[in-house]
Amino acid sequence: xxxxxxxxxxxxxxxxxxxxxxxxxxxxxxxxxxxxxxxxxxxxxxxxxxxxxxxxxxxxxxxxxxxxxxxxxxxxxxxxxxxxxxxxxxxxxxxxxxxxxxxxxxxxxxxxxxxxxxx
Amino acid sequence: xxxxxxxxxxxxxxxxxxxxxxxxxxxxxxxxxxxxxxxxxxxxxxxxxxxxxxxxxxxxxxxxxxxxxxxxxxxxxxxxxxxxxxxxxxxxxxxxxxxxxxxxxxxxx
Numbered sequence: 264x265x266x267x268x269x270x271x272x273x274x275x276x277x278x279x280x281x282x283x284x285x286x287x288x289x290x291x292x293x294x295x296x297x298x299x300x301x302x303x304x305x306x307x308x309x310x311x312x313x314x315x316x317x318x319x320x321x322x323x324x325x326x327x328x329x330x331x332x333x334x335x336x337x338x339x340x341x342x343x344x345x346x347x348x349x350x351x352x353x354x355x356x357x358x359x360x361x362x363x364x365x366x367x368x369x370x371x372x373x374x375x376x377x378x379x380x381x382x
Numbered sequence: 383x384x385x386x387x388x389x390x391x392x393x394x395x396x397x398x399x400x401x402x403x404x405x406x407x408x409x410x411x412x413x414x415x416x417x418x419x420x421x422x423x424x425x426x427x428x429x430x431x432x433x434x435x436x437x438x439x440x441x442x443x444x445x446x447x448x449x450x451x452x453x454x455x456x457x458x459x460x461x462x463x464x465x466x467x468x469x470x471x472x473x474x475x476x477x478x479x480x481x482x483x484x485x486x487x488x489x490x491x
Contacts (some may be wrong), residue, residue, distance in 0.1 A: 298480065308417070308425065308468050310480035322478050325383070358424055365480075366472035368415035368430040375424060 265289040265371045267359050272376030279349050279380070285342040285359030285373055293317075293337040296362045298369065299344045301355035301378075311357070312344065313365060322365075326352075349380045384473040386483035393489040400456040402486045404469030407450060412471045414452040416445060419485075420465045428467075429454060456488070464490045 271283040285297070298313040312323045312333040321333050332345040342359050356377050360369035387405040394400040404414060414432050417425035427436050429445040432452065442457045456463055469483040 300480075300482075307466075307485040308419075308470075308482045310470075310482060313480060322480075324479065365478065366413060366474065368427050368470070369417075369425070370427055370430075370436065372424040372426075 265361075267361065267371055267373035269357060269359055269373045269376035272357065272378045274379045274381065275349055276382050277350060277380055280345070280347045281349065281378060283344040283346065283357055283359075283376060283378070287340045287342065287359075287361070290361075290371075292335075292340040294363075296365055296367070297333075297335060297342045298360050298362065299333060299342075300358045300360055300369070300372075301353075302358070302375075303352070303355040306355075309355075313362075314342070315365070320365075346378070349378075351380050354378060354380045383477070383479060384471070384475070384481050386469055386471065386481055388467075388469060388483040388486045390484070391487045391489065393491055394456075394459050395491045396459055396461060398459055400459050400463070400488055402454045402456075402467050402469075402488065404452040404454070404483050405450055406452075406471065409450055409452050409471065410448045412447075412473075414445065414447050415470045416443075416454045417468045417470065418463075418465045419468065425468065459488075459490055461490050464488055 266288045268286045299311040330348045356375040358375045360372045416429040419425040432447040433445040
């Protein structure tokens with residue numbers, strides 16, 4: 264059974280940092296692109312970043328460029344999102360999701376982890 | 383950057399047909415994917431590559447894509463279909479991005 268389990272969310276002050284993790288199981292993690300998608304309270308879905316199978320390509324939404332870094336460890340079947348210089352507008356549930364290629368749909372999603380940026 | 387436009391809400395009576403549109407510049411040249419999201423849950427893929435259905439998704443869910451509009455059609459709507467629906471594409475421009483539409487709240491009257 265495919266499982267994606269996010270962790271690392273919590274309350275952080277503006278300007279602070281947080282590292283999210285996504286533990287994958289039930290499939291060959293190294294064969295998939297992985298993405299982070301977020302959803303602010305009461306708002307729609309917003310894609311944040313994605314990373315190719317071998318980590319050689321990474322793409323980001325403009326609003327997080329220079330602040331967030333996506334990475335993966337295929338040996339540990341894990342995806343990460345390092346979030347620096349956090350802002351109130353980064354408050355959201357963060358989901359990890361997989362796709363076979365960058366243009367493919369997200370066929371499996373985790374249940375999400377909540378990040379709250381507030382003083 | 384590429385923009386996808388969805389109506390904020392669509393209402394339909396049980397048993398009727400719901401159509402949710404997703405507008406974008408020449409969207410017909412892209413592959414469109416659709417997700418259903420119920421409150422407190424992660425999104426679920428219901429249609430991919432314009433008109434294909436993942437296993438386990440009822441045949442009542444279908445999709446089309448042409449010109450500047452993609453459409454998700456839900457036939458014989460049931461109360462359990464009430465949810466938010468999002469379209470999504472991959473914009474392979476000079477700055478590649480995944481793009482989601484703003485979402486449509488489907489209300490079953």
